[in-house]
Amino acid sequence: MSPEGTTGGPAIVYCHCKYAQVLPAATKEAVLRRLCDAGLPFEAVPDLCEASARRDPALKRLASAGPIKIAACYPRAVKWLFAAADAPLDPATTEIVNLRVLGAEPAAATLLSTALEANLPAGKVTASDAPGAAAATNPAES
Amino acid sequence: MALSDRTLRVVVYEGPGAIPVDGAARYAAVSALLERGFGVTRAGSGRPVAPADASPVLVLGRWDGAVPEPTGDPADGIRTRWAALDPATAADEAERARAELGAPVPGAWKPWFPVIDYDRCTNCMQCLSFCLFGVYGVDSARRIQVQNNDQCKTQCPACSRVCPEAAIMFPKYKSGPINGDVVSDSDLGREKMKIDISALLGGDVYSMLRTRSERAQSRFSKERDSDKALAERQKCLTKLAALAGDIPAEVLMSLPSPEEISRKAAEAAARARAALAPETTAPGT
Ligand code: SF4
Ligand code: SF4
Numbered sequence: 136m137s138p139e140g141t142t143g144g145p146a147i148v149y150c151h152c153k154y155a156q157v158l159p160a161a162t163k164e165a166v167l168r169r170l171c172d173a174g175l176p177f178e179a180v181p182d183l184c185e186a187s188a189r190r191d192p193a194l195k196r197l198a199s200a201g202p203i204k205i206a207a208c209y210p211r212a213v214k215w216l217f218a219a220a221d222a223p224l225d226p227a228t229t230e231i232v233n234l235r236v237l238g239a240e241p242a243a244a245t246l247l248s249t250a251l252e253a254n255l256p257a258g259k260v261t262a263s264d265a266p267g268a269a270a271a272t273n274p275a276e277s
Numbered sequence: 278m279a280l281s282d283r284t285l286r287v288v289v290y291e292g293p294g295a296i297p298v299d300g301a302a303r304y305a306a307v308s309a310l311l312e313r314g315f316g317v318t319r320a321g322s323g324r325p326v327a328p329a330d331a332s333p334v335l336v337l338g339r340w341d342g343a344v345p346e347p348t349g350d351p352a353d354g355i356r357t358r359w360a361a362l363d364p365a366t367a368a369d370e371a372e373r374a375r376a377e378l379g380a381p382v383p384g385a386w387k388p389w390f391p392v393i394d395y396d397r398c399t400n401c402m403q404c405l406s407f408c409l410f411g412v413y414g415v416d417s418a419r420r421i422q423v424q425n426n427d428q429c430k431t432q433c434p435a436c437s438r439v440c441p442e443a444a445i446m447f448p449k450y451k452s453g454p455i456n457g458d459v460v461s462d463s464d465l466g467r468e469k470m471k472i473d474i475s476a477l478l479g480g481d482v483y484s485m486l487r488t489r490s491e492r493a494q495s496r497f498s499k500e501r502d503s504d505k506a507l508a509e510r511q512k513c514l515t516k517l518a519a520l521a522g523d524i525p526a527e528v529l530m531s532l533p534s535p536e537e538i539s540r541k542a543a544e545a546a547a548r549a550r551a552a553l554a555p556e557t558t559a560p561g562t
Contacts (some may be wrong), residue, residue: 143323151311157456167515168306168533176324179307179317184448185388186316188426189381192283193316195280196327212448212457215392219410219423256459264336 144249145230146200147177150207157208158234163229165239167208168245173247183207187216195224202228206246208235214255226255283332285380287371289319289362293315295338298362305364306337313368314383315375333378335371339363389449390426391436397460402549404436404445409545412436415552 149170152158163201172178178197181206186194194217197203203224207213209230217224230252232245286312291297298306302317310317318326334357335347349356358374360488375382391404391412400421405413413436434455437445443460454460 146327148323150550151308152449153311153314154384157449164308167311168300168304171304171307171319174297174323175319175320176321176326177319178327179319181314181316181383182388184390185314185384185386187392188386188388189282189284192330193286193327193332196330196332200327208448209453209457209459211394211459212392212446215394215446215457216448218395219392220402237531241399241524243317256396 137144141190143175145204145228145251146197147175147246148197148200148203148205148207149177149179150183150205150234150244151179151181152184152207152234155187162234162237162239162242166234166243168241169239169247175247181205183213183216184214187220189247194220198222198224202251204230204232204246204251206234206242208233210254226257229253229255231255249257282381283330284383285371285375285378286332286334287315287317287367287374288334288336289317290336290338292320294341295362296341297531298339302362302364306362306367309364309368310371313371315368315371331356333357333380335360335374335378337367337370349423386427387431388560389431389435389447390429390432392415392457393421393423394444394446397442398440399442399444401441402553403439403441405552406549407439408436411545414548419552420431421552435453481486 147170149167150158151163151167167179170179171253178200180193180197183194185191198217205213205224208231209231211232214224228251230245231254232242234242237245289303289306291366307319320326324465336357336359338359339362340359344361345359347358356378358377360374374380398421400419402421404413405421410425410430412423412429416422424498434445434447434450437443437450437455439446443454443465445455446457447455448457450456452458454464485548499530
């Protein structure tokens with residue numbers, strides 16, 4: 136499948152957080168219903184954590200979708216979940232909609248809005264930018 | 278099957294050649310698929326979706342005519358299946374396609390594992406030294422890495438509490454900053470909070486309980502004090518023993534001996550030392 140309808144706003148991703156009760160069930164349901172009612176294209180992932188843990192190539196696919204809004208949890212967690220799967224998100228074109236803290240209504244409105252407010256934590260983008268052994272001290276010997 | 282095998286992508290198609298469905302039917306189909314662990318693309322116009330890749334695909338639609346035939350290069354195995362979109366059967370169709378296309382079974386493992394925030398990590402190797410289950414390793418550049426995340430003990434966030442930089446997250450944890458919430462200065466309180474990991478690794482773990490020193494007042498400090506980290510480590514070890522299956526009940530009821538803790542910890546510490554040694558020394562992995 137090729138990207139379709141590339142006008143009109145960023146791609147939309149919804150994380151269902153299936154394998155834990157981390158996101159309020161009512162929020163998840165309401166946001167997914169709003170997405171389905173809106174009739175817009177979107178991507179729905181059962182559990183981004185599981186996808187990251189298995190280095191699911193689906194994350195690379197999502198990270199390459201261009202400007203993107205992801206309904207999941209904390210931006211810091213989502214940033215490094217994608218990075219851990221070798222699928223770093225572009226900090227300039229990614230907005231995380233945190234369903235752990237936002238109510239269903241503002242979350243759905245933000246997700247469906249065409250405006251994008253990039254909000255990944257600033258800093259290094261991938262693990263390869265992390266400090267290497269040279270910068271470290273050995274706690275086992277301190 | 279490798280963890281990184283491509284999972285089935287289910288596409289809900291409502292474009293030309295198919296009859297659109299209403300929001301309620303779409304919701305019923307998508308939520309049923311998600312609940313069974315399948316990722317879904319609702320395709321259409323107005324927003325981009327992720328591009329095509331080599332993943333096996335099931336396309337669900339209310340077709341105008343007959344359901345399309347399987348497509349793909351037969352030499353590589355047919356990679357796309359087509360089926361009728363019916364919310365009541367969507368998940369079963371996906372399961373059938375998954376099995377036929379040889380895609381991995383979703384949800385075979387509960388995803389509880391550490392995620393490193395490399396914006397904070399200083400590569401100090403304390404996590405590698407602490408974890409007795411071999412979850413951590415180093416890459417070819419001797420940078421800390423989560424390598425065996427499926428060996429992490431469910432609900433055990435102990436290593437996040439020994440990280441001096443609060444760089445280890447468990448996104449499914451109940452509270453911040455371990456769940457990925459912003460790390461505040463009061464969460465960190467580095468000097469006050471730093472755990473005497475060498476005492477833990479030395480096996481004299483019970484003395485830690487006797488030498489409770491002052492505890493800082495922040496939410497993170499309460500959670501990451503050494504007593505709690507130790508208790509979690511002990512809990513995890515008990516669980517590991519239970520998983521082995523052939524250990525007598527009376528042994529399962531007791532904690533591993535300090536010697537055993539000490540032995541495993543020494544192995545982990547040796548790997549950390551190797552990772553931090555000068556380049557001429559062979560790195561541990
Ligand atoms: S990324 Fe966040 S919302 Fe998604 S599965 Fe993980 S913890 Fe749940
Ligand atoms: S303990 Fe924390 S800072 Fe040290 S290597 Fe591990 S994640 Fe990085």
